[in-house]
Amino acid sequence: MSDSPVFLTSTAFPSVVERLRAAGCVFAEDEARLLLDAAASREDLDAMVARRVGGLPLEHVLGWARFCGLRIAVDPGVFVPRPRTEFLVQQAAALAPPGAVVVDLCCGSGALGVALARRLGAPERPVELHAADIDPAAVACARRNVAPLGGQAYEGDLFTALPPAASLQGRIDVLLANVPYVPTDDLPLLPAEAREHEALVALDGGADGLAVLRRVTAEAATWLAPGGAMLVETSEHQRDAALAAFASGGLVAELATSDEYWSTVVIGRRRTA
Structure with missing residues (x-):
């Protein structure tokens, strides 16, 4: 008993x-x-x-993480959404139009897309939600999280994961791209919970931590709707290089920072003309 x-x-x-x-x-x-x-x-x-x-992260033990007031399913090995990233969702919610087309790239559990869709969703104009990740375990987890919102999750490398049938190119209002941004040499400095229990592909941002970011910004403008926005989280010391990557991709970029969340977010917009 x-x-x-x-x-x-x-x-x-x-x-x-x-x-x-x-x-x-x-x-x-x-x-x-x-x-x-x-x-x-x-x-x-x-x-x-x-x-x-x-040493297993609490969220993996419980099977869920608290994020933006929601319970997000998090399977073993899947990146655990951090509280600081709630600031990124807040910034995205302030920019998104009603009935927005939202893509959560490098989605992990899909927490960002789900949290944004919950904030924006209205019965008469629901959010169109898509999520993608290169990690099969993350995609399986994200599918469970986005399905109640009518969302879809795809497996693949960045934009190549998005199926042509979705006709998303040039239609994305909000691109959430929580790309890995830890420099490779700094990975041993991460807490053991992250190093040992989260997928390396969700953490390793290359030599300077911005390798994946540069790949996304190089294509983002062709995927965003006119006036659409891409949002990424970065570190304080990477902010100038991240802004330069946005500019190289043809996006008009600005910074949003929060002392409360210890968060730095870069927001890039596609020009309307």
Whole structure:
């Protein structure tokens, strides 16, 4: 017989917190509550705590991540959406027209596209949502997340993943491109949770961290609708080079920064004429 949630909470909470804290979990109490809520039995709880103590990201243990107030399914190995990226979604929501055509490139779990579509969606003019990633595991996860919104997810390398039948070229109002931007030599400096449990292709941005960004900006203008916008997240020290990449692609670029989210976002628009 499974233990009741009330019983688990009242008897197991202190020991779970102690185990998590000993493993270095900074927010041990918060994580313990989430694990206790998710566990169906004492055995289930012990297995989940063991996976977390062993270094698996909490989101992979739970099977979901909290992002923009939503529960986004996140499978093992799939990039976990970061809280700082909520700032990018906020910026995108301020730019998107009603009934926007939205593409989430390098989508991972599809969190950005889903969060934006939820913000913008209206029954009379729903968002047209597409997502793409080169990682098969990410695409499988994203499909589950975008399907309730009528979205589609495709596997492939950047724009080549988007099927011709979708006729997206020149129609995209908002291009969310949360490309990898960690320089290759800096990958060993990442937290172990990211290095060991997220796909390398979702992290490695090449020699200066901007290799994938440059590939996207080189083609973005041909995919955006007139006045459409592309948004990417970058680091403070990469901002000037990122702006230059947007300009090289023929986009009019600007920066948006947030001290609250510790986030730097580059926004590039296709010229209307």
